[in-house]
Amino acid sequence: MTVVKTQGLSKTFGDFKALDGVDIEVKEGEVFGFIGPNGAGKSTTLRVLLGILKASEGSAEIFGKDVWKDAVDIHKRVAYVPGDVNLWPNLTGGEVIDLFGRLRGGYDKARRDELISRFGLDPGKKCRTYSKGNRQKVALIAAFSTDADLYIFDEPTSGLDPLMERVFSEYVHEAKAQGKSILLSSHILSEVEKLCDRVAIIRKGRIIETGTLKEMRHLTGSLMFIETDKPIPDLAELRGVHRVQVFDGGWSFQVDADELDAVVRHLSAFGIKRMESRPPTLEDLFIRHYEETETGAGGGV
Amino acid sequence: MSQLFDHTWSLMRFILRRDRVRLPIWILSFVFVSAGIVLVFDNLYGDDIERQAIAETMENPAMVAMVGPNYGGADYTTGAMTAHEMLVMTAAIVALMNILLVSRHTRGDEEEGRLELVRALPVGQLSSLTAVLLVLTIVNTLLAVLTGVSMAALQVESVDLHGSLLFGAALGATGLFFAALTAVFAQLTQNARATTGLSIAALLVFYMIRAIGDVMSEALSLTSPLGWILRAKPFVENLWWPVMLSVGLAVALSLLALYLNSIRDHDSGFLPTRAGRTQAPATLRGPFGLAWRLQRTGLIAWAVALFILGISYGSVLGEIERFFEGIDLFQQLIVEQEGFSLIELFIPVLSSVMAILASIPAIMVMLKVKTEEKNGRMEHVIGRSVSRWRVAFSYWLLAALTAITMLFLTGSGLGLAGNAVLDEDLPLGTYIGASFVYLPAVLIMIGLALVFIGFLPSFASVIWLYLGLSFFVVYLGELLQLPDWVEKLTPYGHIPAIPLDEVNYGVLALMIAIAVLLSVAGAYGFRRRDLKT
Numbered sequence: 092m093t094v095v096k097t098q099g100l101s102k103t104f105g106d107f108k109a110l111d112g113v114d115i116e117v118k119e120g121e122v123f124g125f126i127g128p129n130g131a132g133k134s135t136t137l138r139v140l141l142g143i144l145k146a147s148e149g150s151a152e153i154f155g156k157d158v159w160k161d162a163v164d165i166h167k168r169v170a171y172v173p174g175d176v177n178l179w180p181n182l183t184g185g186e187v188i189d190l191f192g193r194l195r196g197g198y199d200k201a202r203r204d205e206l207i208s209r210f211g212l213d214p215g216k217k218c219r220t221y222s223k224g225n226r227q228k229v230a231l232i233a234a235f236s237t238d239a240d241l242y243i244f245d246e247p248t249s250g251l252d253p254l255m256e257r258v259f260s261e262y263v264h265e266a267k268a269q270g271k272s273i274l275l276s277s278h279i280l281s282e283v284e285k286l287c288d289r290v291a292i293i294r295k296g297r298i299i300e301t302g303t304l305k306e307m308r309h310l311t312g313s314l315m316f317i318e319t320d321k322p323i324p325d326l327a328e329l330r331g332v333h334r335v336q337v338f339d340g341g342w343s344f345q346v347d348a349d350e351l352d353a354v355v356r357h358l359s360a361f362g363i364k365r366m367e368s369r370p371p372t373l374e375d376l377f378i379r380h381y382e383e384t385e386t387g388a389g390g391g392v
Numbered sequence: 393m394s395q396l397f398d399h400t401w402s403l404m405r406f407i408l409r410r411d412r413v414r415l416p417i418w419i420l421s422f423v424f425v426s427a428g429i430v431l432v433f434d435n436l437y438g439d440d441i442e443r444q445a446i447a448e449t450m451e452n453p454a455m456v457a458m459v460g461p462n463y464g465g466a467d468y469t470t471g472a473m474t475a476h477e478m479l480v481m482t483a484a485i486v487a488l489m490n491i492l493l494v495s496r497h498t499r500g501d502e503e504e505g506r507l508e509l510v511r512a513l514p515v516g517q518l519s520s521l522t523a524v525l526l527v528l529t530i531v532n533t534l535l536a537v538l539t540g541v542s543m544a545a546l547q548v549e550s551v552d553l554h555g556s557l558l559f560g561a562a563l564g565a566t567g568l569f570f571a572a573l574t575a576v577f578a579q580l581t582q583n584a585r586a587t588t589g590l591s592i593a594a595l596l597v598f599y600m601i602r603a604i605g606d607v608m609s610e611a612l613s614l615t616s617p618l619g620w621i622l623r624a625k626p627f628v629e630n631l632w633w634p635v636m637l638s639v640g641l642a643v644a645l646s647l648l649a650l651y652l653n654s655i656r657d658h659d660s661g662f663l664p665t666r667a668g669r670t671q672a673p674a675t676l677r678g679p680f681g682l683a684w685r686l687q688r689t690g691l692i693a694w695a696v697a698l699f700i701l702g703i704s705y706g707s708v709l710g711e712i713e714r715f716f717e718g719i720d721l722f723q724q725l726i727v728e729q730e731g732f733s734l735i736e737l738f739i740p741v742l743s744s745v746m747a748i749l750a751s752i753p754a755i756m757v758m759l760k761v762k763t764e765e766k767n768g769r770m771e772h773v774i775g776r777s778v779s780r781w782r783v784a785f786s787y788w789l790l791a792a793l794t795a796i797t798m799l800f801l802t803g804s805g806l807g808l809a810g811n812a813v814l815d816e817d818l819p820l821g822t823y824i825g826a827s828f829v830y831l832p833a834v835l836i837m838i839g840l841a842l843v844f845i846g847f848l849p850s851f852a853s854v855i856w857l858y859l860g861l862s863f864f865v866v867y868l869g870e871l872l873q874l875p876d877w878v879e880k881l882t883p884y885g886h887i888p889a890i891p892l893d894e895v896n897y898g899v900l901a902l903m904i905a906i907a908v909l910l911s912v913a914g915a916y917g918f919r920r921r922d923l924k925t
């Protein structure tokens with residue numbers, strides 16, 4: 092079942108087109124990652140989904156309901172943590188967490204206390220005195236102590252230390268195990284890699300790639316390192332070979348999955364001394380997309 | 393030692409750069425208003441006889457409480473008139489400017505972490521506060537000199553250079569005093585809001601001490617910086633000791649602020665902050681509870697201040713009564729309004745002024761929606777299952793309740809104190825009614841604020857201009873003899889003067905209907921637009 096679905100979602104601020112036909116789909120029970128460079132439109136998309144911004148064009152639905160018209164209904168089943176958590180300087184963290192729970196229409200008090208101790212937050216301090224990470228914890232605790240069906244996080248770990256990041260991952264896994272859906276945006280690819288089932292890459296307001304990590308890896312192909320007896324003059328010109336670099340006395344490069352066979356055959360003629368290969372990380376994939384769209388050229392997918 | 397003050401000069405330049413628009417606007421406004429008033433008075437009242445008539449109307453305790461005693465006496469020249477009618481009010485606004493500037497550059501910067509960046513540079517520990525104080529010394533000196541010179545430059549006979557410079561110096565010295573006082577408060581409190589709040593509270597208290605003192609006891613007046621500065625008597629006796637006193641105390645307070653600054657930690661204050669609750673009280677459960685909680689302290693302060701204002705006005709009613717007895721001019725006035733005592737003539741005038749002041753907290757409550765939105769906190773509320781209608785209505789409700797409470801408090805303060813000093817009591821209901829009848833006007837202002845929030849949030853502060861205009865029209869309208877239709881430009885001008893006028897309930901009902909319509913329209917606008925951050 093589909094939990095979140097946008098079709099041709101666009102958002103303009105004045106003349107500036109922040110979103111330009113975004114299509115994403117989050118299925119029930121999956122963790123969906125949303126990645127892209129600064130200013131790509133991640134936060135804007137999430138804020139449209141929350142009914143904070145009104146879409147200029149296209150449709151966006153959560154649980155099959157319109158995100159703008161039925162916002163109040165939808166929010167009963169959604170927990171959201173914004174990217175910049177701004178709190179009231181003269182309220183304490185504990186007060187804010189309770190307030191958030193009540194504004195949503197219910198939360199689990201015992202779980203709230205458990206989360207507070209797991210995240211190591213001092214709930215008696217005024218929000219004015221909290222660091223960025225602590226403000227984020229307040230919002231995360233409020234989110235996880237509610238029994239939502241969909242969790243939306245905008246760069247949830249950007250202010251957390253590695254230990255807290257781990258606590259966050261545990262709660263995400265737990266929510267997933269309970270069949271809940273999670274939509275999170277991030278810059279931290281290793282995190283997305285660890286947590287997410289499916290990923291969408293957004294750039295300049297457009298989704299440029301979406302799918303499971305496995306599919307994306309397949310499309311991106313493997314990363315190879317090769318050392319040969321004879322030099323390989325035409326390596327960079329081979330079909331399906333990208334990002335050729337001289338490295339440690341050999342070459343490192345990326346090979347598209349469907350050209351792998353041909354490339355390896357060709358290279359064997361040069362006397363292979365050493366050959367290593369590893370699956371691409373999300374980072375490789377991301378960088379490749381980035382370079383392609385940046386230069387406007389490069390081999391197609 | 394010099395280590396403490398390293399780079400003060402660069403920090404001063406930085407402050408001047410950041411405020412390169414703000415500061416000239418503030419200074420020039422004072423210069424233009426002061427010089428402008430001299431021209432207005434000079435043109436409006438052609439001869440001594442006209443001015444003398446004004447002097448007599450200004451001689452009553454209500455006006456004395458408002459602006460201070462007339463030192464010109466029988467010789468009410470344009471200069472004496474300007475000093476009498478403008479000095480205290482202008483000085484109070486100069487003080488306000490200083491409070492806002494100092495708070496912004498001390499606690500404000502500290503709170504937002506900008507000061508931490510500065511401290512990390514090779515900058516002396518006290519450089520930052522010293523720079524702020526020095527900049528404000530420059531600002532107030534410039535303000536004093538420019539005001540003085542431009543007033544004198546108008547070549548109005550009684551407005552000579554000596555008096556003009558003293559007038560300017562009185563403004564600058566008061567400004568400096570409050571700048572230094574705010575700098576001290578910035579060390580005591582822990583955040584910019586508290587600093588500004590405490591400083592403005594001090595300003596109000598000083599104003600009230602002066603008001604009561606000027607009517608009842610000179611000695612009391614001399615304990616207030618606004619009271620002693622009046623004793624400079626520019627254009628009449630031209631005394632410089634009040635200016636010296638203010639400047640001297642400003643220096644002492646500045647040194648105290650620097651000392652306190654040197655012994656406290658970054659981001660801490662001397663006044664204790666309570667250990668916070670770990671759980672929210674039951675009242676903090678929806679947008680209304682939140683709106684109340686966020687503004688509680690401010691609203692209580694406003695309630696106390698407005699009640700005291702009512703009492704202050706009320707307590708001079710007895711003096712008014714005694715004062716007017718036996719003055720022919722006013723006997724005639726009573727004949728015109730048959731059957732009403734002098735006090736009853738004054739009640740609606742006082743009520744209108746108090747109603748406009750009572751509107752300030754109500755409008756502030758409504759505009760809080762915009763502040764919350766701008767600071768990225770509205771997102772938390774809207775992002776949960778709370779509709780925008782409910783948010784708008786919650787703030788509207790609190791604003792309306794604020795208006796009701798404030799009007800009730802000003803009216804009953806006036807009545808309680810008035811009846812205590814008057815020979816013949818009036819029913820308390822008359823006082824409260826006179827105040828309360830302004831509710832439809834305040835509701836229209838709240839509705840307008842909501843319309844701005846819904847449709848033009850970035851222009852919402854225009855509502856303050858409109859309120860200022862309303863004050864000008866309603867309060868000064870009679871002094872400046874503006875035509876009747878001008879008064880009708882503001883909702884306050886449509887309110888009947890109780891107990892003089894017949895109350896037309898149709899008009900009041902219509903005003904309430906307009907207020908409701910505006911509010912609904914504003915909420916609708918808020919419902920259909922993006923949240924801004």
Ligand SMILES: Nc1ncnc2c1ncn2[C@@H]1O[C@H](COP(=O)(O)OP(=O)(O)OP(=O)(O)O)[C@@H](O)[C@H]1O
Nearest residue numbers: 104109127128129130131132133134135136174925
């Ligand atoms: N209210 C607004 N008015 C005008 N432009 C806006 C507004 N909000 C966002 N933008 C612009 O829209 C674009 C997308 O912004 P968005 O915040 O969605 O990026 P993002 O992907 O979340 O970036 P980051 O990784 O830095 O958080 C940016 O260029 C931003 O400047």
Ligand SMILES: [Mg+2]
Nearest residue numbers: 133134174245
């Ligand atoms: Mg973002």
